[in-house]
Structures are given as structure tokens and as C-alpha cells.
Amino acid sequence: MSTSPEILAALVFTGLVVAMGLTILGLVRLVTWGLGTARQKRGKYEAYECGVPKEGSARDRFEVHFYLVALLFVLFDIETVFLLPYAVSFKTLGMAGFYEVLAFVAILGLGLVYLVKRGALEWE
């Protein structure tokens, strides 16, 4: 089985972009090393906190809300994935398919309403 020109072209393009990205990364390393631009200064390798000495670790706890958003994203993205086959073939499915997708969206819409009512999307 031969690869179609389309997929091959997409691969070649991807290869070009990857090569370009890695070349830039390599080039800056090379220039830094070759031109010897490195200067040693106190605090240079520390995290930037507006000039004052670094305090505490960055590996700290952060708001649980962000995890919640990630979870909701998975739910709603799967919804998009489920709607996709419908969007592609909605003309052949006709009215029956339309009512079914209406029910599907209604259930998800109820879910969204529930989320809002429970305050899952409240930020302070």
C-alpha cells in the first residue's frame, strides 16, 4: 500500500517545522557556546521575583478550581466528540436523529445548569 500524496505532504510539512524548531534550539545553544556570551552574576540562575530574593517554592498548592475546569473540559470535549458523527451525517439521519440529538444536548444543558447552580464555575 502506498502512502497518498496528501498524507506524505502533511508529514513532510510537519518534518520541516520540527526541523526548524530543533534547529533554532540548537543554534542558540551553539551561539551561546561559540561566542562565549555567558556572564556570571549573583542571582542570575534564580527565579525572577521582581528583584527581591526568592521566597518559598513554586511547587505550591494552587486553587482546586483549575482541576475542576480540567475535569469539566474532559466532559464537554467528549460531548463535542459525540456530536461530531451527528454533524457529519445529520442529513441522512433526518428528523429522528434531530430529536435524539436534541435530547442529548438537553441532558448536557441540564448538566451545565446544575454546574452553574452548584457554583462550580464561581470564581472569587
Added chain:
Amino acid sequence: MADYLWKLLPILLVFGGVLGIVPFLVFLERKICAYIQDRVGPNRVGLLGPDGFLEAVVGVPITKKRILGGFFQPLADAIKLITKEDFIPSHAEKFLFTMAPFFALLPPFLAFIVIPVGPDVTLFGQSVMLQVADLNVGVLWILAVASLSAYGVAMGGWASNSKYSLLGGIRATAQMISYEVAMGIVLLSVLMHYDSVSLRDMVGVQSAGLGSWGLWHQPVAFILFVICAFAENNRLPFDLPECEAELVGGYHTEYNSMKFGMFFQGEYIAMLGMGALTTALFLGGWHFPGYAWLKETIGAWVTVFALAAFAAKVMAFVLFQMWVRWTLPRFRYDQLMNLGWKGMIPIALLNLIVTAWINLPKGT
């Protein structure tokens, strides 16, 4: 074999076009923001005159007046960025820190694969399609690479091991995935309207004059898509991941040298990509009024005009993005999330249902 070789033409055209136009965009944005803020902007590094390119090479300014002043600023910036020391902060995760800019640059570039930039052109008896690849997944490819773009930002923010970067990275991830859901649903209703997933077919549908452009048939989708485009690219008014007033530089606070340059480049390529996508989906792609008439008059040369029309539409969208950036203030984070989850997603779902209702063959 020949059709494999001819594929190189669109590949090089798109690759070179994108790479060539990005430095120009940086210059353009600096100039536009300067004029909006009643400043002059970069006007020194030009071709002739004092501080010009030729003065650096020849040693004399040649003319008294600056010609193309500021136009070579991106070149000077690129040289500066490349020759800056490339170092990794001691606390950072070395591998992820190095690879994050790469992953920020890759996805927006890959989105160009499925975007048709011009009509088929016949060269030496061989018909060449001016699109890198007409993949059968079409617009799904865009969704796939758009979701990858959250990785570069999240990786960069986390690997920097700095509080500002971490906050910027988390914010960016939450924002991008929130608006990605809305964008996915919007794209679904768009592909229902065109009844195809291939962007090539979509542009084909829009060939019948101004009235057939997607903008008029999917106005709600158009507005939602533009808002999502801003949010996905982290552009103002949605640039919370890097809002300089709170987070220094956001996820790229710890980056320097060309690694920062790659984040920067990635942002502009993403702007260009969103412009190209909007053009292909809603603004008629490379079609322009009078295309058919011109094709009869000048034959194959019409391709040049089609490419120019496409470029003009993309640039118009990019300029719009810049204009908005320097005009509107930034959203608050809760406003951003409210707009995404309580505004965009319900409207996008409703739009999907309405689109299905309108396009269904009645009486089945």
C-alpha cells in the same frame, strides 16, 4: 511520482510564506500600537540614512534622510535574540524547559497544513493544489492541533519552577481548554452548514459570490469563532496568562534568548493561523467578487490575484486582532471564565441545534 514532487510547491509556499511574514507582523504590530498610542514606534533601523542597514555595512549613511526607517527592526531583534546567552535557571526542569518553546511553536504552524491558500493551478500540464494537504479529516485536524497548543504553555509554565510562570501556565491552560470546547462546537455547526469536513470543499461552497460567504450563513458562529480565536491565542482582551501587570511575563517569565523568541514567534504564527482559518471558513477563502470574470480575461494569472485576495483577508483579520489588542482593556479572570462557560458554550450549542434545524431536508 510527478504528483508527489509537485506537492513540494504548496509546502514551500506555505512554509516560506508563514516564516517570511512573521517578522513583518512584529514590525507592523509595534508600528500600529505606536500610532494608536500617539507615538512614532521603531523608525531607526532602516535601509538608507543614519542608523540604516547600509551604514552598518558600508560605513557611510549615503542619504541624510532615513529610508524604510524601522523596517529592519525585526532583523535586528532576531540577531539580538539569537546572540543573547541561552541559559537555563538552576531550579528549572531542564528537558521540559528546553522543549516548551518548541511545543509552543509547532501546533500553530501545523494548522496551516489543511488551509487552502489558492485555487488549483496548472503548471506544465500538471494540476497543482495550493494547499499543503487536503486531509480527509479536514477541520478536525485544526481542532487536534489547537488542543496541542495548550501543552507548550503549560510545560513552559511548570518547568520554569517560578511562581509567576506557574500561575501564567495554569491560567493559560484553563483558559485555552475552556474556549476550546466552544470552538469545537462552533466548528461543528460550521461543518454542518457546508456539509463537509474538508476546508477545500468549504471554500468551494463559498465560490458563488459575496452572498455565499460563510459569514452571512453562520453569523453567530462567526462571532463566537472570532472570540474563541482571541482567547485561544491569549491575545488581549484575553491575555490573562501573560498579563504583565500581575504576572511579570506569565508563562515565559523565565525564558530568555531565542527560546523567548520562539514563544513570541508562535504567538504571531497563531494569529496568522486564526486569520487564515477565519478566512477559509467565513470570509470566502481565496475567492473575491469578479473572480470568474477575471479568470476568463487573464486566464491562469488569476491565481496571483486569488493568492493576494487570500493574503489581504488574512492580514485584515490580523490587523483587527492588533487593533483590538491596543484598544480594549483586559478581562478579569472570573469574567473570562463566565463568558466561556455560561455564555459561549450555551450559545454555541443553541447555534448547533438551529443550524441542524435549518439545514435538515424537510419532510423526512
